[in-house]
Amino acid sequence: xxxxxxxxxxxxxxxxxxxxxxxxxxxxxxxxxxxxxxxxxxxxxxxxxxxxxxxxxxxxxxxxxxxxxxxxxxxxxxxxxxxxxxxxxxxxxxxxxxxxxxxxxxxxxxxxxxxxxxxxxxxxxxxxxxxxxxxxxxxxxxxxxxxxxxxxxxxxxxxxxxxxxxxxxxxxxxxxxxxxxxxxxxxxxxxxx
Amino acid sequence: xxxxxxxxxxxxxxxxxxxxxxxxxxxxxxxxxxxxxxxxxxxxxxxxxxxxxxxxxxxxxxxxxxxxxxxxxxxxxxxxxxxxxxxxxxxxxxxxxxxxxxxxxxxxxxxxxxxxxxxxxxxxxxxxxxxxxxxx
Numbered sequence: 001x002x003x004x005x006x007x008x009x010x011x012x013x014x015x016x017x018x019x020x021x022x023x024x025x026x027x028x029x030x031x032x033x034x035x036x037x038x039x040x041x042x043x044x045x046x047x048x049x050x051x052x053x054x055x056x057x058x059x060x061x062x063x064x065x066x067x068x069x070x071x072x073x074x075x076x077x078x079x080x081x082x083x084x085x086x087x088x089x090x091x092x093x094x095x096x097x098x099x100x101x102x103x104x105x106x107x108x109x110x111x112x113x114x115x116x117x118x119x120x121x122x123x124x125x126x127x128x129x130x131x132x133x134x135x136x137x138x139x140x141x142x143x144x145x146x147x148x149x150x151x152x153x154x155x156x157x158x159x160x161x162x163x164x165x166x167x168x169x170x171x172x173x174x175x176x177x178x179x180x181x182x183x184x185x186x187x188x189x190x191x192x193x
Numbered sequence: 194x195x196x197x198x199x200x201x202x203x204x205x206x207x208x209x210x211x212x213x214x215x216x217x218x219x220x221x222x223x224x225x226x227x228x229x230x231x232x233x234x235x236x237x238x239x240x241x242x243x244x245x246x247x248x249x250x251x252x253x254x255x256x257x258x259x260x261x262x263x264x265x266x267x268x269x270x271x272x273x274x275x276x277x278x279x280x281x282x283x284x285x286x287x288x289x290x291x292x293x294x295x296x297x298x299x300x301x302x303x304x305x306x307x308x309x310x311x312x313x314x315x316x317x318x319x320x321x322x323x324x325x326x327x328x329x
Contacts, residue, residue, distance in 0.1 A: 101199050104206055111210075126217050132210035140203035146196040168265055169214070176262045181221065188216045 007032045030092035037099045037138075040131070041065060044106045047128055051110065051119055065106065072098045097142035104135035115185050122181035123173055125188075130169035137162040215273035218266045219301045222308040231311040242307050244299025247274055250306035257313035258320060267309060274302040 011028065018024040048061050075098060077091070110128055119125065138159065145155045227237065235242075235250055242250070251271070254263075277295045285292030 097196065097199060101203065104203060107210075108206060111213075122217065122221060126214065129210050129214040129217060133207060133214060136203045136207035136210055140200055140207060143196045143200035143203060147200065172262075172265045177221070183217060183220045187220060188213045 007036060027092075030096060034092065034096055034099060037096065037103060038069065040103060040135075041069060041106070044103065044110060044131065047124065047131075048106075048110055048113075050124060051113055051117060068102055068106070072102050093142060093145055097139060097146055100135050100139035100142055104132065104139050107132040107135055115189060119185060120182040122183050123177050123179060125183060125185050126173040126177060127170060130166060130173065133169070134162070134166040137165065212273065212276075215269050216298075216301075218270055219273075219305045222305045223301065225308050225311070227307055227311050228314070231307060231314055234314065235307055235310060237307060242300060242303040244277075244296055244303050247299065247303040247306050250303060250310055254306060254310045254313055257310070258317050260313060260316050263309055263312070266305075270302050270305050274299060277302070 011025075011032065014025050014028045045061060045065050049058050052058070052061065073095065077095075107128060111132060113119075114125065114128060141155050141159050141162065145152055227240075231237070235246075235253060237246075251267070254267070277299050281292060281295045281299075285295060
């Protein structure tokens with residue numbers, strides 16, 4: 001959250017100094033976003049360690065996630081390298097799409113593990129689910145931008161609107177959901193007959 | 194090609210995570226018992242609340258003084274309720290099981306609204322009691 005705030009404050013500075021259509025702001029926006037996504041990876045890892053705290057699998061998780069991160073960067077680079085005549089911002093959009101998608105996959109795996117291990121802490125369940133919404137919304141919007149580069153203005157506003165989701169949902173969960181509240185996650189995922 | 198696959202998978206995951214998140218908000222209220230006053234005000238006779246009452250209950254909620262902590266969950270559950278309405282209108286006739294499930298979920302949303310109303314009534318009573326004790 002602090003990184004997000006910091007990025008926003010610096011972003012306003014860059015925006016007022018260089019302008020919205022400048023290259024500097026574009027680079028700052030996309031690379032800042034990629035860094036924030038990597039920070040969110042660490043949050044997902046931390047949540048993994050909460051879920052697996054009795055199994056002492058932290059070292060393996062860290063190794064697996066680092067491997068995934070490096071793999072994503074290499075894959076994105078190779079994908080764009082084939083079309084090197086395109087702009088470098090194209091690389092950032094492709095990388096962001098892949099980073100968000102990997103985040104989504106990690107969150108999905110975490111959610112699956114929570115269902116399997118019958119994790120019942122309401123706070124943890126809501127934090128993970130809101131993170132899933134965040135990653136999937138951004139992965140979808142970047143994928144759409146990748147498919148239709150002409151829609152970038154409309155999709156940028158959509159991305160800004162979905163950016164509010166995570167701080168709002170986490171603030172609500174951390175401030176308003178009692179730490180000792182419990183629920184059965186399996187009941188959320190099942191269609192009762 | 195890859196972007197298309199990512200788009201499809203992300204949209205499915207988005208829908209799934211959003212539904213689970215809203216259900217987690219609803220599940221947190223499902224075990225709470227409604228007070229007699231709220232039942233009287235809302236005209237609820239037994240423990241169940243019909244899905245169709247959601248809109249009416251939300252109107253009653255909006256008549257009470259606002260509690261900051263309610264604002265976000267109400268928005269999310271309202272969006273979920275609209276999604277369920279859309280599901281009922283489109284797929285319920287083709288798949289009766291889906292229709293029945295959507296109706297149960299709409300009932301859950303309505304119960305969530307009833308619990309929110311209950312909390313707001315209790316909040317207004319406390320507020321009034323506080324004001325009266327300040328005046329004395």
